[in-house]
Amino acid sequence: MSRGVVVALAGRRVDAAEAEAPRFPARNLAAVEERICELLKESDARVLVCAAACGADILALEVAVKLGIRRRVVLPYGRELFRETSVIDRPGDWGARYDRLLDEIAAQDDLVVLGFDHGDNTTYLATNSAIIDEACKVADAQQHEILAVIVWDGKARGEDDVTAAFRSEAVNRGLRVEDISTIWFETEEEGSTKVTKTTKEKR
Secondary structure, three states: OOOOEEEEEEEOOOOOOOOOOOOOOHHHHHHHHHHHHHHHHHOOEEEEEEOOOOOHHHHHHHHHHHHOOEEEEEEOOOHHHHHHHHOOOOOOOHHHHHHHHHHHHHHOOOEEEOOOOOOOOOHHHHHHHHHHHHHHHHHHHHOOEEEEEEEEOOOOOOOOOHHHHHHHHHHHOOOEEEEEEOOEEEEOOOOEEEEOOOEEEOO
C-alpha cells in the first residue's frame, strides 16, 4: 500500500511577452498542466508544497484543488508584494487566480510567509530551502514519502537561476526528483506538438 507522497515543487514562471529565449511559452500552459496532473496522480500525492508565482506554481496549485490534494504555500515576503513582483508582471489572468488560491489556502492555515527582504540576493535561494524544509516536515509528521518536482525547460540560465538551484538542492539533500518540461517541439513526422519526456532522478 502506498504511503502517499508530499510534493515539493518549483518551476518556471510563464514567459514575458517580449521574452527572447522561450522557457515557458504560454502556448504550453494547458499541456504542462495536464502533465502535472498526471504526475500528481501517478505519485499518489497527498500534499503539495510550493510558492505561488505565475506559471508552474499556480498551475500545480489549481490541479491540486481538482485532485483534493492539500496545498501549503511558502512565500518569501508578504502576499501583496509577491503578487506585484512574481504574479501580475506576466501576461494572463494570474492575479485573480493567485488571489483566489491564497484566500483559500490562508483560510486553511496553510500559508507560510517567511518575511524575507525583497532586495536581498539570497531571498529566493532561502525560499527554495524553506519549501523543501516544509515538505520534509509535513512528510515526517504524516509518514509520507517526499518527491521534488521541477517544472522547467531543463537548462540553467546562469549561476543565479533559482529553479536550477532548487533542483540542485533537492538532489544534494537526497530527494527523489522528477522534471516536467515546459518546452515543446514540433515533430516533422506527425506534424504535431509533443512535450519532452519527463525525467526522473534518485540518489
